[in-house]
Amino acid sequence: MTLDNGRKLLAIPGPSVVPDRVLNAMHQPSPNIYYGPLKEMIEGMIPDLKQLAGTTGDVVFYITNGHGTWEAALSNTVAAGEKVLVLGTGPFALGWGAVAQTLGIEIEVIDFGKQSSVDIAQVETRLLADKNNDIKAILVVQTDTSTSVRNDISALGQAIRATGHPALYMVDCMASLGTEPHFMDEWLVDVMVSGCQKGLMVPAGMGFVFLNNRAHAARREMDRVSYYWDWAPRVAPEMLYQRFAGTPPTHHLMGLREALDMILIEEGLENVWTRHRVFAQAIWAAVDSWGSAGRMWLNIKEPDKRSFAVTSITTSHFDGGKIRDWCENVAGVTLGIGLGMADAKSPEFENYFRIGHMGHMNVPMILGTLGTIDAALKALDIPHGAGALEAANHVIATASR
Ligand SMILES: Cc1ncc(COP(=O)(O)O)c(C=O)c1O
Structure with a gap:
């Protein structure tokens, strides 16, 4: 079945979500x-x-x-x-x-x-x-x-x-x-x-x-x-x-x-950077929790070498493509493919997925994406560690204090 109604969420690493305000600003006569x-x-x-x-x-x-x-x-x-x-x-x-x-x-x-x-x-x-x-x-x-x-x-x-x-x-x-x-x-x-x-x-x-x-x-x-x-x-x-x-x-x-x-002018560049860092850290915390069952991990091991805009996740003994399909078709969240990580024709291609967290993102969009992945792992019976959402929430709550 599909549970997909409401606004779809594009969580790929570009193109990113275009704010309505940007679209409206473009809606002008030539x-x-x-x-x-x-x-x-x-x-x-x-x-x-x-x-x-x-x-x-x-x-x-x-x-x-x-x-x-x-x-x-x-x-x-x-x-x-x-x-x-x-x-x-x-x-x-x-x-x-x-x-x-x-x-x-x-x-x-x-x-x-x-x-x-x-x-x-x-x-x-x-x-x-x-x-x-x-x-x-x-x-x-x-x-x-x-x-x-x-x-x-x-x-x-x-x-x-x-x-x-x-x-x-x-x-x-x-x-x-x-x-x-x-x-x-x-x-x-x-x-x-x-x-x-x-x-x-x-x-x-x-x-x-x-x-x-x-x-x-x-x-x-x-x-x-x-x-x-x-x-x-x-x-x-x-x-x-x-x-x-x-x-x-x-x-x-x-x-x-x-x-x-x-x-x-409105958010301020420093805040924009900080927001991206916090969201990235929340996502890393969630992936680390899921990964404690040994089936997935962050592609970049050292935190200081990880992007704040995108997170690439490696999967083992299960098909990352299945998660992407579930998230997109059942829930309306589109995740990134493992572009360039492996030959698109090889089975290894499916050992990756990516979360784009750049641009027009807020807490519900980040937690919604993580919650959807969490549901996909459960729906697909993929072994995963517990507490991913709690871990992400902890990062976000701590940063907001
Ligand atoms: C780091 C980086 N450089 C270059 C490109 C190429 O940009 P485009 O696909 O717009 O040609 C991309 C696209 O995702 C990118 O992520």
Whole structure:
């Protein structure tokens, strides 16, 4: 039977739940795209996005998803035949590397696997050995949305610069912008890419590239950059039209304005980060309780290396897909698949599921998701430890005092 009525809950790690307020803000007649309120709204949004990223550098908008921002960042800075160093902590940095290859860029991968963060000492050793400075850029994710590992972007940035190597430090914050702290300038990041569909709570379709002066200098060295990805005209456009290399994504921008107000003015960025941390800790406590029966565990063992936006769970001797199916079809909660954790055609693919807890989430949404998983474990007769909801509640209650 199904018990699914009421509002469905999307608990995947992006796209995330879009607040009604954001949807309503998008529900407007098409505006003038050359002058007037839309232009003013966009100009006002730029400092807000930079505040979110912790930078005094520039931000460029693209009508694209995350993959497009990967291509944009590379197209402006690394020429075909040059080399980038990819720091793999799951499929997303590796995916960025794959995009680089399609641009004719040589990639060198240090793969840290799917349960670990970047080992900074290995990166230092590799950079110190690169006497000719062949490596033009280093690609890494802050949060890998698949493995749910979080890399220490600050420590890595300090280490890279301490080697004296000039490679650009490029960081993917697709899942971490607006969900966990990021201080681009302080952490010595040169290029940061992100999108609107996770922490920023807007339907997918808009990407951002943040860049500093070192990134501008790399762009100037490029012989040729394709019209669409070239960030130079977008940074200082004569007309709004040029900021987007054509028609702006008018309604996405209206939604983003509303979301930025919610994040920066109403809740406050520090609170947003704290809320994400508390929800993540509540989820970890619940999974640890279920896992005491030996059938499931958090993919990332060390708490300080876990994302605050997504939690990846490994299952043993039962099919994680069955939990997802029960939650979606019986209860109306959609959980994440084990994307990139195993080959989609292999039985191992079903040994994972993920909980997305980013963006527009509150206590009932988190506890509702955990309660639904708890019911699924019982309905499917999957052995699990008791007290998961109590453990999660304890985290939330303690944090709220
Ligand atoms: C960390 C990370 N980087 C990049 C991407 C790619 O973004 P998109 O699917 O919007 O192309 C994703 C998507 O989930 C992601 O989680």
